[in-house]
Amino acid sequence: MTAVQLIGVAASLSLLAGWRLYACVFAVGLAMHFGWLHPPQQVHALAVLANPWVIGVAALGAVAEFFADKIPWLDSLWDSVHTIVRPVGGAVLALAVVDPSNPTWQVVVLLLGGSAALLAHGAKAGTRAVANVSPEPVSNLVLSSTEDVVSTGGLVLALSHPAWAIGFAVVLLALVVAALVIGWRLLGCVRRMFARAQPERSL
Secondary structure, three states: OOOOHHHHHHHHHHHHHHHHHHHHHHHHHHHHHOOOOOOOOOHHHHHHHHHHHHHHHHHHHHHHHHHHHHOOOOOHHEEEOOOHHHHHHHHHHHHHHHHHHHHHHHHHHHHHOOOOHHHHHHHHHHHHHHHHHHOOOOOHHHHHHHHHHHHHHHHHHHHHOOOHHHHHHHHHHHHHHHHHHHHHHHHHHHHHHHHHHHHHHHH
């Protein structure tokens, strides 16, 4: 892969890790195990991602995340627990893919990968918080299924067509930022609705 392709793949994986961390670890582990993606040579410890035990645990985590993400309020609890885990995972995946030899760039990649995952996680957690207070029952399922489709398609695209990964990462970043802005505004509307409802109840 070229440098641009590596950056695109790393950015895509980091952003997707903010939604589906275990699926990303599973996909990267498989790709390394079967030689579709080169294991890191500069950061040797991260070659453990290709270990069958790590792949197996990631697969179990992906299954658990798939079902937990479909249940209202349990999804928000799951997101809360993974507020630290997802950014760390996104940083590790970025470092494993880019595999810089210079310690300075290793730190830069870690910071950027973790920030991308945290950004995506924040967008996901915010939209779910809004969906969970919505009176209709399907928005949560629709959001979760959409994330499943985008994450699966993004993983396949990034790992099988690295040349397109940078474009996908840019589009995904734009969607994440848009979701953050919309989610923040909707949360503000929900807070105002509850604030207006409280005086009415007291009367």
